[in-house]
Amino acid sequence: MVKKHRVIAIVGPTASGKTKLAIDLAHKNNGEIISADSRMVYKYFDIATAKPTLAERDGVPHYLIDILEPEEDYSVANFVDVTKELIENISERGKLPIIVGGTGLYFKVLLGNYNLPRVAANAELREELENLAASQGVEKVHEILQKLDNEAAKRIHPNNLVRVIRSIEIIEAAKKPLAEIATKGDVSDYDIEWIGLNTTERSVLYERINRRVDEMLERGLIDEAKTLYEKYGKISSLMNTIGYQELLPYFDNEVSLDDAVDSIKQNTRRYAKRQLSLFLANPDINWRDL
RNA sequence: GCCGCGUUAGCUCAGUUGGUAGAGCAAGGGACUGAAAAUCCCUGUGUCCUUGGUUCGAUUCCGAGACGCGGCA
Numbered sequence: 222m223v224k225k226h227r228v229i230a231i232v233g234p235t236a237s238g239k240t241k242l243a244i245d246l247a248h249k250n251n252g253e254i255i256s257a258d259s260r261m262v263y264k265y266f267d268i269a270t271a272k273p274t275l276a277e278r279d280g281v282p283h284y285l286i287d288i289l290e291p292e293e294d295y296s297v298a299n300f301v302d303v304t305k306e307l308i309e310n311i312s313e314r315g316k317l318p319i320i321v322g323g324t325g326l327y328f329k330v331l332l333g334n335y336n337l338p339r340v341a342a343n344a345e346l347r348e349e350l351e352n353l354a355a356s357q358g359v360e361k362v363h364e365i366l367q368k369l370d371n372e373a374a375k376r377i378h379p380n381n382l383v384r385v386i387r388s389i390e391i392i393e394a395a396k397k398p399l400a401e402i403a404t405k406g407d408v409s410d411y412d413i414e415w416i417g418l419n420t421t422e423r424s425v426l427y428e429r430i431n432r433r434v435d436e437m438l439e440r441g442l443i444d445e446a447k448t449l450y451e452k453y454g455k456i457s458s459l460m461n462t463i464g465y466q467e468l469l470p471y472f473d474n475e476v477s478l479d480d481a482v483d484s485i486k487q488n489t490r491r492y493a494k495r496q497l498s499l500f501l502a503n504p505d506i507n508w509r510d511l
Numbered sequence: 512g513c514c515g516c517g518u519u520a521g522c523u524c525a526g527u528u529g530g531u532a533g534a535g536c537a538a539g540g541g542a543c544u545g546a547a548a549a550u551c552c553c554u555g556u557g558u559c560c561u562u563g564g565u566u567c568g569a570u571u572c573c574g575a576g577a578c579g580c581g582g583c584a
Contacts, residue, residue: 235548260548270548297545326547335544342546376543381551384543391545403544463548487537492548498541 225412226312230328231321232500233418234493236429238511240273242418243321247281250317254278255307256285257300257322257331260462263291265449268442269464271433291449291458298339300324301331308411325499332413334406340391350386365389370398417506419497425511430489437464438482447472463488 229246231239243254256262260270264287272286284307289295304320304327311318320328330337354362363379369392377384388399395402420426446468449459459465464485471481500506 258548259546294546297547301545324547326543326545330544333544337545340545347546373544378542378551381543383546383550387545387550399544405544457546457549461546461549466548488548494539495541495543495547495549499543499547502542 225410226308227317227412227414228308228332229317229319229414229416230332231319231416231418232325232328232503232506233323234426234496234500235271235323235489236433236493237418237420237426239321239323239418240271240277242416243319244273244277244279244281247317247319248279250319251315252317252319253282253311254284255304255311255318255320256283257304257320257324257327258285259295259300259324259327260458261286261322262289262295263287263293263458264289265291265445266458266462266465268437268440268445269462271437291453292456294342296339296342297326297330298337300327301335301337302339304331305410323496325496329499329503332409332411334409335403336406337403338395340394343390343394346390346393347386350389351382354382359385362386362389366392369393370400373399413505415503415506417500417508418511419500419508420511426493427490429511430493431486434464434482434486434489443468443478463492 229250229252231243231246233239243252246252247254258270260266261272262285263270266272273283285300285303308318320331322328329335350362350365359379359382362382362385363374363377366377366385366389367374369389373388373392374385377388379385391402392399442464446465449465450469450472453459455469459469467481467484467488470476471478476484
């Protein structure tokens with residue numbers, strides 16, 4: 222039996238101080254950092270994602286930051302594949318892998334010992350199914366999933382079109398039901414130390430979030446967003462990133478800057494709430510108060 | 512000062528021919544094994560401005576007052 226690699230996993234809602242804690246722990250434990258964040262993977266998404274600067278990284282190697290162009294697709298399976306190799310590699314060099322980030326799904330799939338093959342996005346299929354939903358209703362699309370994989374269909378609400386479509390996409394590509402494509406082992410491949418950051422008072426976190434958005438604006442969030450919008454237009458990575466998605470209507474003169482900033486703060490608060498809902502369901506996490 | 516309109520949920524407002532009220536948004540809770548900063552599900556929230564009167568009963572009708580908005584002086 223092979224000895225399991227030890228890893229530290231740092232999770233928590235946005236603006237809880239994960240980045241700083243990770244760098245501290247890396248210094249103390251001879252560690253290297255793997256980012257588990259679905260937005261920091263993109264080049265140029267710097268201020269909005271609160272990506273640590275080179276100075277902030279303070280000599281600690283960081284992986285899975287700036288690995289994609291904004292138009293490129295990414296998914297959990299990509300993250301898991303690459304991260305498994307990184308953990309292997311870092312451990313072999315006698316260093317400690319520290320995984321940090323806010324994307325709960327990435328932690329769950331990587332450390333929960335799921336095994337999923339990569340299935341790329343299928344733009345034509347997505348468009349076709351979206352059109353079907355628009356013309357004949359979301360139930361029609363859900364029925365397609367039922368015929369392909371009734372078990373999977375039971376778990377997904379018909380209104381949850383994004384997940385219904387992605388499931389169909391995967392099943393069609395693999396020609397098998399989801400349960401056969403994505404398997405789960407009983408025990409994790411890793412010896413994991415879970416650390417969670419949270420506040421007992423929700424309002425404390427919200428104040429941190431509001432303050433951080435103001436700091437982003439001071440650091441040039443608007444210019445960053447404008448440059449990206451002018452260069453790429455309404456691509457999905459921009460439309461699906463808090464901090465950019467709210468500013469695009471401002472650039473199009475549809476909302477005032479004040480309103481756009483308010484919704485950045487509001488969406489960030491709601492995002493933190495969703496993150497917490499997933500992380501709090503994990504009994505292995507040792508929580509620390511900020 | 513006079514005339515008119517308004518005051519109901521955190522906000523914007525609807526409503527009760529008199530029987531203590533409901534939408535949207537906000538907020539809270541939750542799901543999540545494949546787009547996850549995405550997506551989806553569930554749930555409330557009340558001195559109906561105050562005070563007298565009429566009434567079995569007033570947030571609703573009548574009087575007075577307060578506050579806000581507009582017009583005239």
